[in-house]
Amino acid sequence: MIYRVSFPLENTYVNVREGTTVLDAEIAADLRPDAPCGGLGICGKCRVEIIAEDGTRKSVLACETKVTRDLTVYVDSDEDHRILTEGSGTVSELSPAVRSVPLTVEKATLDSPSSGWERLKKAVFKACGTELKPDPLMADGLEKTLDLLRYTPQAVLYHDELLALRECGRMLSAAVDIGTTTIVLYLLDQETGEVLATESMLNPQTEFGADVISRADYAVKHTPEALARAVRGAVNELLRKALDTAGAAKDDLFSVVIVGNTCMHHLFLGIDPRSLVLSPYVPSISEPLVLRASDYGLETHKNAKLFLLPCIAGFVGADTSAVMVSCSADQLDALTLMIDIGTNGELVLSDGSRFAACSTAAGPAFEGAKITFGMRGAEGAVDHADIKNGALTYSVIGSGKPRGICGSGLLDLTAALLRAGILDETGRFQDPDELPEESLPLAGRLQDIDGLRSFVIAEENETASGKRIYLSQKDIREVQLAKGAMAAGISLMLEHLGRKVTDIEKVLIAGAFGNYMSPKSACAIGLLPGVLLPRIEAVGNAAGTGAIMCAQSEPCFTRAREMASRTEFIELASNPAFQDRFVEELMFPEES
């Protein structure tokens, strides 16, 4: 049987076979539902309301509800995410890889009957000293083209490759940061270096799982095709918007630079990510790539080039290379720790000559996936919090009632609970009667919920959903695991380079979470060593900035290759010292 599933809020419907889950119906209707667990029924993030047979609304998990009749579904819309698009880092000189060169081509005569290509080649050589590579596709109809352009065309060149012959026109490029959660695209004017438009959206692959592991699993089970199609489609959507904003045409877009973690990189390319998720977790290919954008379905000039920055390891990707470019890691003169906390947490430690890198699974806790009321940094998220004089205060993105807790809120809450003595240094919630004097007014918030000691942030009447929001003992354990891994990673990298923590002169924190989190809270819970607090600096979307820099300057792309190939990757899982250090770092620091 075929049933109709209607989505009144989205003004759409879809026909599906009996037994299809509501989640799959949402996917089929292109609603891009948020299903961080990949439809396993464990994250509860895909909750929707359906009209029950008695006409009342009923809340169900979309991934667990099968369609057995015509159905009306109200999806809890979750738009307007806070996506970080700004970052620091600039190029010293504009020198993009693709350039436009004015030519003067000779006409053929009976006395000098050289081929169209030979005369073109001569003109290119004269204009810029490049020996053009023969290309029969570009040679087709060449004489007619030259004639139309009065033998004085602009040649668009990538090294010795001819991409186009045309009248003068704009030269545009795009830099794209494909995050696991969000995709940001910058449209650039190649001649001025100006960012003409910035567009972003959630990565539509979310419907196949929130994290790289569930997406890789999906790709291994079903081929990477659907995931590749989803992300390429999203890049095209952003490209169209950006071109529209800039009043520009896709035929003026000759280069696209892409960064992303290794799984995003492989999935964009349509490469089976199997080897990434099976020990020893290696990429299929990590070299920097120069490809043809149209081969990957991108809506650019048909001969536009596509640049992918190098990956470093299975869990240290092209986004980390881009962060290194953005921080000019090869020109540092002091020991610097670079941290990019996105859905995963990648760490690079460098003094400008040696580079150590590792990856930790810190992200999921801070991006909301494993936290009961965790959510992305979107409207309704508790993003900052404090406990003072026995009172909890918090701020909510968008200033309405809270809907959940995002990463920076989680950090603040954990730090505040520690400071208030509600959590002890082992991460255990105190019994209400063990609380220090000044925290006694909060004792009522400590409740056992579903068998777990929990701290209530907002009661039913204070929330957007009418359900109370709390942090459970399990949530705190997730924070400990994340911070333990991060701290152990930092410690092992220092050891690898033979340095100690006080040698670190600068901590650059990239990524959205890094940007919004409170450094003080990060140090308070031991995510970062407390001694580094005054040296912490947020650098915004450094991966995006690195991509922009590579689009503006080919030498930056070359430096990315250089840095990536020299980076010493530290595999934490195989390191016997890691478990030891990790367990040690699970404890919260004693209050300093």
Place this chain on the structure above:
Amino acid sequence: MIYRVSFPLENTYVNVREGTTVLDAEIAADLRPDAPCGGLGICGKCRVEIIAEDGTRKSVLACETKVTRDLTVYVDSDEDHRILTEGSGTVSELSPAVRSVPLTVEKATLDSPSSGWERLKKAVFKACGTELKPDPLMADGLEKTLDLLRYTPQAVLYHDELLALRECGRMLSAAVDIGTTTIVLYLLDQETGEVLATESMLNPQTEFGADVISRADYAVKHTPEALARAVRGAVNELLRKALDTAGAAKDDLFSVVIVGNTCMHHLFLGIDPRSLVLSPYVPSISEPLVLRASDYGLETHKNAKLFLLPCIAGFVGADTSAVMVSCSADQLDALTLMIDIGTNGELVLSDGSRFAACSTAAGPAFEGAKITFGMRGAEGAVDHADIKNGALTYSVIGSGKPRGICGSGLLDLTAALLRAGILDETGRFQDPDELPEESLPLAGRLQDIDGLRSFVIAEENETASGKRIYLSQKDIREVQLAKGAMAAGISLMLEHLGRKVTDIEKVLIAGAFGNYMSPKSACAIGLLPGVLLPRIEAVGNAAGTGAIMCAQSEPCFTRAREMASRTEFIELASNPAFQDRFVEELMFPEES
């Protein structure tokens, strides 16, 4: 209205719209009719028999007869052409551009988690010192492939490009000579150099016109697509046959080398040939090309390379480059004249250091297009003839009744008529009463037919068609034009290099016509200077041989590039001395 056109001899039929010509119906039925004039109704070569409304058979021109009812058509089948596939020339050493290298690839471990591509690259570098170029398509699923091949694959490489990873297997290549009239394909074993199979067929583009000009006109009018499709399809047909003969699979075929005149070269590539047929007659592209065979629809291994030899000018193509390779023109130590008479006549004069080349329109006369009873060297063609003691003798290919006259027969007949005093040195047929004594018995053969003095070769009862076969005054004029152009070309090339005719120590004649023609007759009519008679040598299908040599040896391909770029092309049309020399050379030589 739609009518059915049936072809009983071919056991096929086709449904066409009212008003379609019978020629177009034949094309639609894939019968590849022979229409040298391109359907202009002037060559008479497309004659077929139809069943008239009264039930009798009626002979009509297919290009001029429109379908206005259901029709039964008997096509004068013209199979079993004599196609020259043998040539001389060998390589000193097998060193094909694409090679197979055995590898030992390391496995990844947690301690050394390099990407699959990195480990592959390392293995290739170790095996042959090549720095492999990154290729995301080949990287997809790499670990699985390596595992299946137990980490000891054979890598098939073209320089730094990886074409395949596989178990050991055959390494095959193909050399293809795309002539205007015929296509010859050789399937080669790369490891032994052996020719495993030779296949040939008529160029199916014939249905769009016999000569390059009519085909180029068709392409300009209708886009080159149909012509490109036809020739690529033919190459695939030959490939399939050859692979079948050799008991080999297309997945073992990793390189294809193609030669052909500039128009065939452009049409194979799908390049608009407009600039070739408009003054100043220049190619769009003449450089040697290394492409991907599958991009041109060839049925090879999907990553096989496609090599096209360089062209020299609009009417001196890659086939001439191949002739130069086959004759080792860059290693000559004596002044040598190389002549390739196919559908066009290309001439190269070289002493091993300088190369002069030109093109003459000598071919059409010798390939039958412009001669009343001209035909290709196929069954039924008069291929040799003589007049002795007042009697005409001739031989016919296949030994049946004659159907027409091919190039070598035309040459012999013209020479014999001159010798017998039936033609004078201006090319005029004598009146019957002016004939010398010994030729009087032939006077009856001199007749006025359709207003033209003609010499009858075979009477109605002696021919296959029941129609008499003759040479008309117009046919003789065509021979004069062809030989005048050729002789003038030779003369101008000698002048260009500052040499005289007696300096020529060797005349190498390539191509089918060159192989079957009588050198004596060629000199007797002045196609070649008489003094060179003892120095004439037939070298068979030298273009095909050159293609084979380039498939067997990359240095040969490189030498082709070198020779082509150094060749001084002499444009006859623009040369003021040409008309003068041409008119001078129109006369037949006085009998020596």
